[in-house]
């Protein structure tokens with residue numbers, strides 16, 4: 001395993017300057033705060049309800065009290081909510097501080113902390129404000145994952161499988177076996193996290209502003225957003241798992257994917273305990289999809305699998 005992946009993922013704890021660093025930490029670690037980094041800490045609560053400008057204001061207020069300046073280095077430690085908020089604060093406070101991220105959920109390690117997007121929700125809409133700004137480094141360690149509850153771990157598994165379904169057949173099968181096991185082997189997760197991050201990186205560097213090929217990473221997400229809009233109580237990764245199955249069905253209907261592969265994906269997901277269906281009615285999903293479509297003209301754009309390890313961007317014109 002290389003120590004540094006491309007330019008910013010690291011697997012050894014970085015040395016930081018404690019007098020110039022402030023850490024923004026998920027308050028789930030408050031009872032047992034990490035010994036590192038030894039610097040002032042700002043705890044935030046990680047919920048979508050709190051992923052707002054109000055929390056950004058709170059963090060910035062504390063930074064001012066701590067007399068942070070443009071040379072202050074920010075470290076965000078937590079899941080995707082914490083890494084998104086840290087990236088947003090770092091991008092905007094005094095027009096920009098340098099920052100590093102320590103993702104502590106599987107989802108954040110394979111997805112949220114990679115690729116330079118950050119942001120906060122606004123008025124109930126997810127990630128309405130944000131910037132593209134790459135962290136100086138992302139320190140990834142599977143040791144954090146041992147305290148994650150199983151449901152959260154499986155949400156990360158869903159995003160990891162998404163990445164492999166669009167780009168790496170072998171890694172996909174390895175990941176399915178790993179997550180289907182009775183006991184999760186945390187050592188074996190690390191190389192798969194590495195591979196997923198590497199794939200995300202290689203796509204992002206071709207399309208950093210998300211205007212073309214980066215859309216492949218949205219496989220499963222068009223339906224996932226429709227499911228989440230209808231508030232089914234599913235976590236994001238669970239909705240993405242259902243979305244991947246539904247979008248694979250569309251791929252089959254349009255002659256892009258073989259039906260046998262759809263069955264294989266569906267049965268893999270069932271085997272590892274990911275949901276593959278929603279109780280929502282077709283009309284409710286269609287209505288949510290149409291809302292999505294309104295934002296991008298008369299075209300619904302989806303990443304669809306062509307086989308395990310390969311996907312295409314598919315567009316469909318719709319009339320309102």
Ligand SMILES: NC(=O)c1ccc[n+]([C@@H]2O[C@H](COP(=O)([O-])OP(=O)(O)OC[C@H]3O[C@@H](n4cnc5c(N)ncnc54)[C@H](O)[C@@H]3O)[C@@H](O)[C@H]2O)c1
Nearest residue numbers: 028046079080081082104105107108111112117144147148
């Ligand atoms: N920026 C991006 O490119 C990008 C990509 C995907 C997702 N996201 C964002 O990421 C967020 C979801 O990330 P998430 O699933 O990591 O959610 P999260 O940050 O809410 O973390 C999930 C839960 O796990 C807890 N937690 C975190 N680390 C833990 C640990 N090591 N042990 C035990 N509990 C721990 C948190 O307190 C929280 O309750 C969403 O807001 C989403 O919009 C961003």
